Amino acid sequence: MPEGHTIHALAGRLERAFAGRPVEASSPQGRFADEAKRLDGEVVHLARAVGKHLFVEFPDETLHVHLGLIGSFPVLPLGDRPPTEPRGALRLRLLNDDFVADLRGPISCELLDDLQVSAIEASLGPDPLDPAADGDRAWQRIRLRRKSIAQLLMDQSVLAGVGNVYRCEVLHRHRTNPFTLGTQLKRATWELIWADLVALLPLGVAFSQILTLDDQVEEAQLMVADGSAALITRDSTGERLGAAFERRFAVYKRTGQPCPRCGKTVRDKDVAGRRLYWCANCQRRH
DNA sequence: TCGCCATGTCCAC
DNA sequence: TGGACCTGGCGAT
Numbered sequence: 001m002p003e004g005h006t007i008h009a010l011a012g013r014l015e016r017a018f019a020g021r022p023v024e025a026s027s028p029q030g031r032f033a034d035e036a037k038r039l040d041g042e043v044v045h046l047a048r049a050v051g052k053h054l055f056v057e058f059p060d061e062t063l064h065v066h067l068g069l070i071g072s073f074p075v076l077p078l079g080d081r082p083p084t085e086p087r088g089a090l091r092l093r094l095l096n097d098d099f100v101a102d103l104r105g106p107i108s109c110e111l112l113d114d115l116q117v118s119a120i121e122a123s124l125g126p127d128p129l130d131p132a133a134d135g136d137r138a139w140q141r142i143r144l145r146r147k148s149i150a151q152l153l154m155d156q157s158v159l160a161g162v163g164n165v166y167r168c169e170v171l172h173r174h175r176t177n178p179f180t181l182g183t184q185l186k187r188a189t190w191e192l193i194w195a196d197l198v199a200l201l202p203l204g205v206a207f208s209q210i211l212t213l214d215d216q217v218e219e220a221q222l223m224v225a226d227g228s229a230a231l232i233t234r235d236s237t238g239e240r241l242g243a244a245f246e247r248r249f250a251v252y253k254r255t256g257q258p259c260p261r262c263g264k265t266v267r268d269k270d271v272a273g274r275r276l277y278w279c280a281n282c283q284r285r286h
Numbered sequence: 287t288c289g290c291c292a293t294g295t296c297c298a299c
Numbered sequence: 300t301g302g303a304c305c306t307g308g309c310g311a312t
Contacts (some may be wrong), residue, residue, distance in 0.1 A: 052294075069294040070306045089305080105305040107295060129293045156295090163293045210293075252293090273300080274294085288312075297303085 001065050004161020005204030007049040008129050009093045013075040014047035014056060022217035024095040028086035035111045036092060051127045051160025054122060061111045068107030075101040124160040128197040135194030142190060145182035145271040151272050152182050162197065168252045168277045169212035170196055178278050189285060207244050216245050
């Protein structure tokens, strides 16, 4: 269940497992059979992510994948075993001598040309994981909108990569009222939120885990700074094995429990089809 | 074993 | 704005 950090980590894993070598591609489920045939035997150039969109570049076309809410694309080392027999609805399997990657349940899986890839990228707001991204581009879209900042943070044309967990947690971190309209939001508040996302999302990629509580964030940053993050046990794709941190949040899925900052009760409410969690007592800023 | 929910998005009304 | 879609995990049965 992916926010942007998951897709960036996945792109890295695919890149390490497949880039620079020919790949066997197949669609056991059949829904991607013609396209898989076109990729079969081609060399993978690179894999990259923009927000929640994954692009795997081949010589003549680009595989575009969006996992949606329930898609998965695990990259597994084969070791000395043959790949497992495909089971269930396996949309796409990528295979070489060392790795297998099985794509299931994506909301999109398609082959695109460069123009089509550019069109998708152009439709997305800045991605805090892109070092060249400009948070001011998002601000220009936010400041004119009469929608709540809770909705705007989830709008991928405003900002690419943030999902429900990061939105709830980052609004709590900055004591921001989720119902503040874009037109009411202070620029200084946005700048703090953007800078925070730029700091938090790379920790999500490094640890394959959403970290938003100060104690965990500080520890994770120290581990990145002193190199010990790299020493965590990893498999041969470079993926960390097991969770490094306890799964804890300030407000996400904590309805009825005390806010860790002020002790008042965390609330939830459906906003545009997604559940928002927030503390009405200490999130009052605009 | 079943049913529900989920870190997402699109489309018809 | 509600439903549809796709799969895996988990609590209730």
